[in-house]
Amino acid sequence: MGTLPGTIGLIQAGEVIKLILEKGEPLIGRLLFCNLLTARFQELAVQKDPGCPVCGKNPTIQSLADYEYNSRENSK
Numbered sequence: 001m002g003t004l005p006g007t008i009g010l011i012q013a014g015e016v017i018k019l020i021l022e023k024g025e026p027l028i029g030r031l032l033f034c035n036l037l038t039a040r041f042q043e044l045a046v047q048k049d050p051g052c053p054v055c056g057k058n059p060t061i062q063s064l065a066d067y068e069y070n071s072r073e074n075s076k
Contacts, residue, residue: 003036004034004036007034007036008034011032011034015027027043029045029046029047030043030044030045030046031043031044031045031046
Protein backbone atom coordinates (compact mmCIF):
# COMPACT_ATOMS: atom_id res chain seq x y z
CA MET A 1 0.00 0.00 0.00
CA GLY A 2 3.03 2.26 -0.05
CA THR A 3 2.20 3.33 -3.60
CA LEU A 4 -1.23 4.68 -2.67
CA PRO A 5 -0.10 8.20 -1.61
CA GLY A 6 1.95 8.55 -4.80
CA THR A 7 -0.92 7.42 -7.00
CA ILE A 8 -3.39 9.80 -5.37
CA GLY A 9 -0.82 12.61 -5.48
CA LEU A 10 -0.37 12.14 -9.23
CA ILE A 11 -4.13 12.31 -9.74
CA GLN A 12 -4.33 15.50 -7.66
CA ALA A 13 -1.45 17.07 -9.59
CA GLY A 14 -3.19 16.20 -12.85
CA GLU A 15 -6.37 17.89 -11.62
CA VAL A 16 -4.44 21.07 -10.79
CA ILE A 17 -2.84 21.12 -14.24
CA LYS A 18 -6.25 20.69 -15.90
CA LEU A 19 -7.62 23.63 -13.89
CA ILE A 20 -4.64 25.90 -14.63
CA LEU A 21 -4.63 25.10 -18.35
CA GLU A 22 -8.44 25.04 -18.54
CA LYS A 23 -8.22 21.77 -20.49
CA GLY A 24 -9.95 18.44 -20.09
CA GLU A 25 -12.71 17.64 -17.62
CA PRO A 26 -11.74 18.27 -13.98
CA LEU A 27 -13.37 16.32 -11.16
CA ILE A 28 -15.50 19.29 -10.07
CA GLY A 29 -18.75 17.94 -8.70
CA ARG A 30 -17.46 14.37 -8.72
CA LEU A 31 -15.71 12.23 -6.13
CA LEU A 32 -13.15 9.70 -7.36
CA PHE A 33 -12.79 6.43 -5.46
CA CYS A 34 -9.60 4.45 -5.95
CA ASN A 35 -9.34 0.80 -4.91
CA LEU A 36 -5.77 -0.35 -5.49
CA LEU A 37 -6.54 -3.88 -4.31
CA THR A 38 -8.84 -4.37 -7.31
CA ALA A 39 -7.18 -1.74 -9.55
CA ARG A 40 -10.54 -0.05 -10.10
CA PHE A 41 -11.68 3.54 -10.03
CA GLN A 42 -15.26 4.69 -9.47
CA GLU A 43 -16.85 8.12 -9.69
CA LEU A 44 -19.69 9.47 -7.60
CA ALA A 45 -21.54 12.67 -8.48
CA VAL A 46 -21.83 15.06 -5.52
CA GLN A 47 -23.82 18.24 -5.09
CA LYS A 48 -23.54 21.20 -2.77
CA ASP A 49 -25.66 21.09 0.35
CA PRO A 50 -27.94 24.17 0.17
CA GLY A 51 -27.99 24.23 3.99
CA CYS A 52 -24.18 24.27 4.34
CA PRO A 53 -23.11 27.02 6.80
CA VAL A 54 -20.08 27.85 4.62
CA CYS A 55 -21.17 27.57 0.97
CA GLY A 56 -24.96 27.18 1.13
CA LYS A 57 -27.63 29.67 0.10
CA ASN A 58 -27.51 31.53 3.44
CA PRO A 59 -23.98 31.09 4.83
CA THR A 60 -23.56 31.79 8.54
CA ILE A 61 -19.78 31.23 8.60
CA GLN A 62 -18.18 34.14 6.76
CA SER A 63 -14.56 33.99 7.97
CA LEU A 64 -12.03 31.77 9.69
CA ALA A 65 -11.84 31.84 13.47
CA ASP A 66 -8.61 33.27 14.82
CA TYR A 67 -7.45 31.52 17.98
CA GLU A 68 -4.41 32.57 19.96
CA TYR A 69 -1.86 29.85 20.52
CA ASN A 70 0.25 29.99 23.66
CA SER A 71 3.12 27.53 23.27
CA ARG A 72 4.08 27.75 26.95
CA GLU A 73 0.66 26.60 28.17
CA ASN A 74 0.43 23.81 25.59
CA SER A 75 3.91 22.40 26.25
CA LYS A 76 3.07 21.31 29.82
